[in-house]
Amino acid sequence: MPNEWLAWPWLIPAIAAGGLAALALLAAVLRTPIYKHIICLKYLFCGWKAVVPMVTALPAAIGVFLLILVFAIMNGFAYDTREMTRGTLADIIVDAHMEGLPYYDEFARRIENVEGVQAATPIIQTYAVIRVKPRYTGIRPIVRPCVVLGIRPAEKAKMGRFQEYLGRERLVKRIQDQTDAVLEALRASPGPASTREVQTYLILDILEDIDKAREAGLCSFEECAPAVQPAVKCLELLRKGASPPGDAIREAARGLHSLRDSLKQRRVAPEEVLTVQAGRRGDRRQGAKEPSGCIGGIGVIGTPMPHAVSEIVQAGAGWRVLLTFVAALALVVFLFVWQAGRRHRGRRLWRLATWAWAGAVLALALEATFIPVVPSRTERQEVIDFPLVDYGGDLVVSTIPVRASGALDVEAGGIPKVSSRVLTLVDTFKSGYWEADSTNVYVDFATAQQMAGMDAQPSSDGRAAAPARASQIQVKVKDPARAAETVRGIEEAWQTFVRERPEVGPLHLTVNTWETQQRMILTVVEVEKYITALMLGAMFVGFGVLIGLISYVMAYIKSRDVGILKALGAHDAGVGSLFLGYGFIIGAIGTALGLSSALLMLHYLDAIELWVNSTLHINVFPREMYYFDHIPQHLSAEWCVVVALGVLALSTLASMAGGLLAALKQPVEALRYE
Amino acid sequence: MSKPILEGRGLSKDYWMGPSRLRVLHGVSLSVAQGEFLCVLGPSGSGKSTLLHLLGLLDRPTEGGVVFEGEDAFAKPKRWRDRMRNEAIGFVFQFYYLMPDLSVLENTLLPAMICTPALAWPVARRRHRRRALQVLGDLGLAERVHHLPQELSGGERQRAALARALVHKPRLLFADEPTGNLDTATGAEIMRVLARLNKRDGLTVVMVTHDERVAEQADRLLRLRDGRLLHGA
Ligand SMILES: Nc1ncnc2c1ncn2[C@@H]1O[C@H](COP(=O)(O)OP(=O)(O)OP(=O)(O)O)[C@@H](O)[C@H]1O
Ligand SMILES: [Mg+2]
Numbered sequence: 063m064p065n066e067w068l069a070w071p072w073l074i075p076a077i078a079a080g081g082l083a084a085l086a087l088l089a090a091v092l093r094t095p096i097y098k099h100i101i102c103l104k105y106l107f108c109g110w111k112a113v114v115p116m117v118t119a120l121p122a123a124i125g126v127f128l129l130i131l132v133f134a135i136m137n138g139f140a141y142d143t144r145e146m147t148r149g150t151l152a153d154i155i156v157d158a159h160m161e162g163l164p165y166y167d168e169f170a171r172r173i174e175n176v177e178g179v180q181a182a183t184p185i186i187q188t189y190a191v192i193r194v195k196p197r198y199t200g201i202r203p204i205v206r207p208c209v210v211l212g213i214r215p216a217e218k219a220k221m222g223r224f225q226e227y228l229g230r231e232r233l234v235k236r237i238q239d240q241t242d243a244v245l246e247a248l249r250a251s252p253g254p255a256s257t258r259e260v261q262t263y264l265i266l267d268i269l270e271d272i273d274k275a276r277e278a279g280l281c282s283f284e285e286c287a288p289a290v291q292p293a294v295k296c297l298e299l300l301r302k303g304a305s306p307p308g309d310a311i312r313e314a315a316r317g318l319h320s321l322r323d324s325l326k327q328r329r330v331a332p333e334e335v336l337t338v339q340a341g342r343r344g345d346r347r348q349g350a351k352e353p354s355g356c357i358g359g360i361g362v363i364g365t366p367m368p369h370a371v372s373e374i375v376q377a378g379a380g381w382r383v384l385l386t387f388v389a390a391l392a393l394v395v396f397l398f399v400w401q402a403g404r405r406h407r408g409r410r411l412w413r414l415a416t417w418a419w420a421g422a423v424l425a426l427a428l429e430a431t432f433i434p435v436v437p438s439r440t441e442r443q444e445v446i447d448f449p450l451v452d453y454g455g456d457l458v459v460s461t462i463p464v465r466a467s468g469a470l471d472v473e474a475g476g477i478p479k480v481s482s483r484v485l486t487l488v489d490t491f492k493s494g495y496w497e498a499d500s501t502n503v504y505v506d507f508a509t510a511q512q513m514a515g516m517d518a519q520p521s522s523d524g525r526a527a528a529p530a531r532a533s534q535i536q537v538k539v540k541d542p543a544r545a546a547e548t549v550r551g552i553e554e555a556w557q558t559f560v561r562e563r564p565e566v567g568p569l570h571l572t573v574n575t576w577e578t579q580q581r582m583i584l585t586v587v588e589v590e591k592y593i594t595a596l597m598l599g600a601m602f603v604g605f606g607v608l609i610g611l612i613s614y615v616m617a618y619i620k621s622r623d624v625g626i627l628k629a630l631g632a633h634d635a636g637v638g639s640l641f642l643g644y645g646f647i648i649g650a651i652g653t654a655l656g657l658s659s660a661l662l663m664l665h666y667l668d669a670i671e672l673w674v675n676s677t678l679h680i681n682v683f684p685r686e687m688y689y690f691d692h693i694p695q696h697l698s699a700e701w702c703v704v705v706a707l708g709v710l711a712l713s714t715l716a717s718m719a720g721g722l723l724a725a726l727k728q729p730v731e732a733l734r735y736e
Numbered sequence: 737m738s739k740p741i742l743e744g745r746g747l748s749k750d751y752w753m754g755p756s757r758l759r760v761l762h763g764v765s766l767s768v769a770q771g772e773f774l775c776v777l778g779p780s781g782s783g784k785s786t787l788l789h790l791l792g793l794l795d796r797p798t799e800g801g802v803v804f805e806g807e808d809a810f811a812k813p814k815r816w817r818d819r820m821r822n823e824a825i826g827f828v829f830q831f832y833y834l835m836p837d838l839s840v841l842e843n844t845l846l847p848a849m850i851c852t853p854a855l856a857w858p859v860a861r862r863r864h865r866r867r868a869l870q871v872l873g874d875l876g877l878a879e880r881v882h883h884l885p886q887e888l889s890g891g892e893r894q895r896a897a898l899a900r901a902l903v904h905k906p907r908l909l910f911a912d913e914p915t916g917n918l919d920t921a922t923g924a925e926i927m928r929v930l931a932r933l934n935k936r937d938g939l940t941v942v943m944v945t946h947d948e949r950v951a952e953q954a955d956r957l958l959r960l961r962d963g964r965l966l967h968g969a
Binding site for chain 2: 091093096099100101104105627630634728729730
């Protein structure tokens with residue numbers, strides 16, 4: 063996310079402009095007479111009047127907090143959904159539907175020549191029924207509808223994040239990410255039982271992943287066993303309640319690192335993701351010409367199952383944040399009371415109370431810094447898609463081929479001909495985008511073409527020969543922001559193509575960006591966002607009225623002061639701006655409070671969610687509902703700036719009510735009556 | 737007599753009570769010489785305060801004009817009048833008019849705060865503070881500088897107000913019934929201070945009052961009745 067901000071082309075001008083504006087404001091503030099600052103601060107924070115700005119700033123703070131938080135999370139949903147869809151599909155989809163597009167390779171090359179296009183690949187898409195025999199006895203075969211996607215793996219890998227979403231790829235990545243975490247946890251000084259529990263859990267976890275990698279054929283048993291041996295030894299020690307010595311840990315580190323490095327090289331090359339590897343269960347079909355492997359969406363071959371997930375919580379972090387917050391609050395209250403009670407300062411009891419309070423604040427702050435943050439383990443129920451077939455398991459995929467004429471292949475008796483194939487599961491697919499994960503089964507392009515009936519047909523008994531067809535062409539563009547232009551370019555290329563190759567025939571082709579393709583879900587989120595903005599906007603109208611009212615009442619109550627200041631030579635505009643400053647500072651307090659707490663909250667969002675979950679047992683974010691493995695968030699700097707500036711502008715504008723009253727007041731009017 | 741520091745020329749002031757006009761001052765003309773102690777005496781409601789506000793450039797006359805140090809004040813821009821009030825004129829009001837949120841010292845620093853930009857204040861502050869403490873000390877308020885106005889007695893408040901009017905060394909001091917709310921003894925004390933300032937420092941003082949005894953201190957006495965100056969009184 064920060065990288066994205068850094069890449070923003072207007073970043074430097076924006077920072078420069080913001081800096082200049084801030085400097086100008088500072089210069090203006092420093093140039094104005096000092097009485098405004100002193101009196102404004104007295105009005106704000108002196109005596110029990112100080113309650114007023116505090117109470118007024120609160121709704122602003124809540125508004126800012128909600129606007130930032132809700133927008134960040136909603137944006138996160140939209141953003142992650144977009145990224146997932148885009149990662150699964152492609153930037154632009156040229157869809158010929160089930161009719162199919164002939165001469166697709168030629169057209170794909172032409173698309174690649176269109177301005178802004180990086181790559182294009184044909185895709186076969188057809189509907190199928192899949193039958194899976196689970197690896198567990200006692201469970202009946204499962205039958206699911208699915209979408210069969212024929213891909214050229216090497217080309218598809220260039221389209222989006224297809225490669226990243228593959229199970230083996232994710233497994234390798236997880237082992238790599240996890241290795242250092244495990245070793246770091248092991249090296250941590252021998253701690254309490256909870257630390258040992260975490261260490262145990264982390265080792266178990268990585269061992270489990272390594273085992274899965276072995277099952278997936280990423281490494282052999284002979285290779286794994288010696289590498290994990292030292293780690294297992296550490297595990298045994300931990301289980302006995304002892305902390306593993308330095309030697310053991312070093313040895314475990316060496317083993318895990320070597321395994322990690324060899325896994326890095328063992329990554330499946332993009333062009334081989336669909337190939338059934340020798341030495342695996344699928345090798346009985348060795349010698350088959352075309353790759354007969356398939357990749358099943360995790361929702362197709364899996365079944366939702368409750369599953370206890372261990373989670374490492376930074377225990378104490380929540381308390382730390384909370385205590386810091388309380389300490390800050392106590393400090394504010396302290397300053398406030400101290401200000402208000404300045405007349406009692408000489409008294410002994412007051413002095414004692416002051417010291418006690420200051421001590422309490424300090425103690426809280428110290429407590430907050432010194433609370434140990436220990437990782438500890440909690441468990442929580444999650445629903446995951448538990449794969450029912452293993453790597454190397456068989457899937458039976460049945461399709462109904464549709465010919466170029468649009469007719470179905472029919473057997474004697476008029477029954478549509480069904481094409482069934484046994485495919486070997488070589489990988490799983492999980493993008494987090496449920497539409498894809500619950501329906502897609504990826505197979506090799508040529509295989510899928512036959513299954514869909516889109517392969518080339520020789521001329522036979524009176525029927526003309528038909529060229530091979532593809533259902534879609536997926537396109538990757540260089541700059542996603544300019545995808546719409548590229549769409550037009552592709553449409554033009556299609557017109558020329560049809561003109562030059564009339565044999566393509568009248569064909570309805572739709573060219574869409576992934577965004578239009580997914581507009582339903584995105585529109586829903588957008589609409590929700592605007593409704594929320596509207597509701598919070600209404601809240602800000604209330605806040606504006608409140609600030610206006612308060613500044614007006616303040617200027618009214620203080621009209622004597624206004625008269626005095628003017629009699630002593632203060633300008634009308636100067637006295638008016640004092641009340642503008644009053645409103646501005648209230649707005650600034652609210653913004654600062656709201657913004658900082660929202661940013662804090664977003665920063666600790668996952669930790670807070672876990673903490674609430676484990677201490678209060680409230681499931682804030684049921685994973686099975688959202689299908690995200692964390693609460694998504696996407697904070698835009700522009701939005702923060704817009705909200706902050708908006709609130710500041712609003713509070714300043716609204717306090718014009720008081721400002722004008724003060725500026726227009728005649729000094730003699732204000733001074734007339736006692 | 738030396739040349740006048742202040743002149744009022746045919747000053748009239750109208751107030752509008754709905755459609756009916758109420759003329760409070762009827763073409764009052766007067767001239768105040770440099771270093772003079774002038775007192776305007778008149779019963780309550782005769783327009784003394786109104787006159788003082790006009791002369792002190794706080795309010796605009798309906799007719800006539802004010803010449804301050806040779807300049808036609810109401811022909812000048814408003815900012816000029818603001819500046820004059822800030823640096824050349826001191827005002828003591830009938831009802832003290834101290835700012836309740838500021839301590840006595842801060843109240844006394846107000847004229848300086850009004851003309852000093854925030855940037856210059858950290859440097860200028862010490863000088864102004866020293867001067868303010870000196871003036872407050874002269875008026876016998878040295879012990880009271882950090883008190884809020886509400887913690888002071890009436891006499892102390894009036895002295896604090898006087899300190900604020902004197903701190904910037906004005907060339908002209910206006911006093912609107914400075915003794916009006918004080919008992920005789922305290923009032924006499926304030927009058928002694930004013931007389932001393934006039935005699936010792938040569939400060940020009942224009943005071944209005946309804947109290948004959950108070951007026952005796954002045955060099956010259958003018959009588960105001962129903963918005964007109966009585967001549968030859
Ligand atoms: N804003 C106003 N609107 C209407 N009438 C006013 C206004 N200000 C003053 N007056 C009237 O002008 C007259 C003079 O008022 P002013 O305050 O100058 O009297 P004063 O001589 O100072 O009296 P006092 O000795 O009681 O202070 C009074 O009758 C008063 O009612
Ligand atoms: Mg009066």
